[in-house]
Amino acid sequence: MAEITLSNLTKRFGDTLALDNVSMTVPNGAFVVLLGPTGAGKTTTLRLVSGLDQPDAGGVSIGGVDVTRMTPAQRNVAMVFQQYSLYPHMTVRENLAFPLKSPLLRYDDAQIARKVGEVAEMLQIAHKLDNKATALSGGEMQRVSIGRALVRRPEVYLMDEPLSSLDAKLRADLRVELKNIQAQSGVPFLYVTHDQIEAMTMASHVGVLDHGRLVQFGTPREIYEDPVSVYAASRLGLPRINILPADLFAGAPSGARFIGLRPEQIRQGDGDESRVTRVEHLGDQTRLHLKFRNHDLITVTDAHSGLRSGDIVQITPDAPFYFDASGARVH
Structure with a gap:
């Protein structure tokens, strides 16, 4: 397990201040949901934690190690993007197995097959394992994208609205499954969504972002019952x-x-x-x-x-x- 600490993170894109002096701790084993409208800084936060972007000021540590200048590979994080990113020439099976073939992991063929089968069953895509990625629907592609993250055992899972392209029933099923996976693995999740139901049902903690600032951080119940502002109060509750x-x-x-x-x-x-x-x-x-x-x-x-x-x-x-x-x- 690895605690994630964001210390005074600031990030600009040209004249736009995307993240403004954000400090936050994702505790060991926590499921943290970032809430806020488009432009609030949610995805920028994920990209800074993953190493895909570098901050203009501040730092990121994972498990007590300063990773601010490390590459994404050195950080051992798994990220699921809002738009699925698959290898189109590979089958579903090959896409799911690809992250496990790193020489650093040292999995044999039987271990890889077992992990791929378990994740495919959980995501309800076992019957698609031999299909090419290009033959899948958008929702199926996103499930494979989620699966490529879940087959690994990273120090951190980063997810950017991973359920947004799925139908209502599958979203409900996967909310339960993702929460179970997080609870059983103890690996922290940093999860971006606009969906208040996802935040209320999945999160152990919620970070409310507004124009790059962290305005409140706490449990869903704390933010619902004791909001610090109109803005924070409006983020949760239907x-x-x-x-x-x-x-x-x-x-x-x-x-x-x-x-x-x-x-x-x-x-x-x-x-x-x-x-x-x-x-x-x-x-x-x-x-x-x-x-x-x-x-x-x-x-x-x-x-x-x-x-x-x-x-x-x-x-x-x-x-x-x-x-x-x-x-x-x-x-």
């Missing part, structure tokens, strides 16, 4: 947190400009009147879209709710978050 003017409700603290209400932070049955504009029955719960003093908000209620569009419900905040004019949390 439906998204409701952000409204703080003076819509009584009791806002001094300096508060906005109130943040997750769906479960809206108590029904007393308080101020709100009109139901839409009802979504989702099986295990019912999602209510409300109009409150000319503001839209979303909450959840009982799965068997009989509420309909046009009904009036009374609502009141329940342990809400407050934020100042800049979006920073007010306690």
Whole structure:
């Protein structure tokens, strides 16, 4: 196992500041998800850890060893890119086996065959082993790309939205499998995604990035229940947190400009009147879209709710978050 430490990492591309003095520790055996929109610095972070790019300032250490000036091969990391990168002239079997044929690993043919077979079964591509990579669908190609990383035993797995091209069922299956692999191997994962469900279900820690800055780092529960800003609060949770003017409700603290209400932070049955504009029955719960003093908000209620569009419900905040004019949390 290898702890990853990022120390004051800064990276520019021309006039663009892609990463701004980022410090973060990925603990031994952690599954760390980086969250943020396009341009936040997520992929740049992976490329600096992998050695594909060099920082303008700061450093990277893996397992206590400064690897900042080492090549990717010297770092012993495995990276899965958002766009699959396979050898098109090789079969699936050959693509999966290729990383294991390094003389440094010293695997014999039987060991290679066993590892390839195990990964192919897990990724549901065993029936494609003798197909050329060019004969695969996009989703199958990405599964092979993931498999090429998983057959190895690197010190670090780096994954850049590896499930984005897969269908919903396979994404759900592989979320479970990747989490199991990480837990069993103890190898740290640094994983980039836009998918909040992936972050909530897979991560032991989440790093929230905004324009190259790390704005919050903690467990998914910590960030969900104790966000430092409107931006951090908006990264996790579906439906998204409701952000409204703080003076819509009584009791806002001094300096508060906005109130943040997750769906479960809206108590029904007393308080101020709100009109139901839409009802979504989702099986295990019912999602209510409300109009409150000319503001839209979303909450959840009982799965068997009989509420309909046009009904009036009374609502009141329940342990809400407050934020100042800049979006920073007010306690």
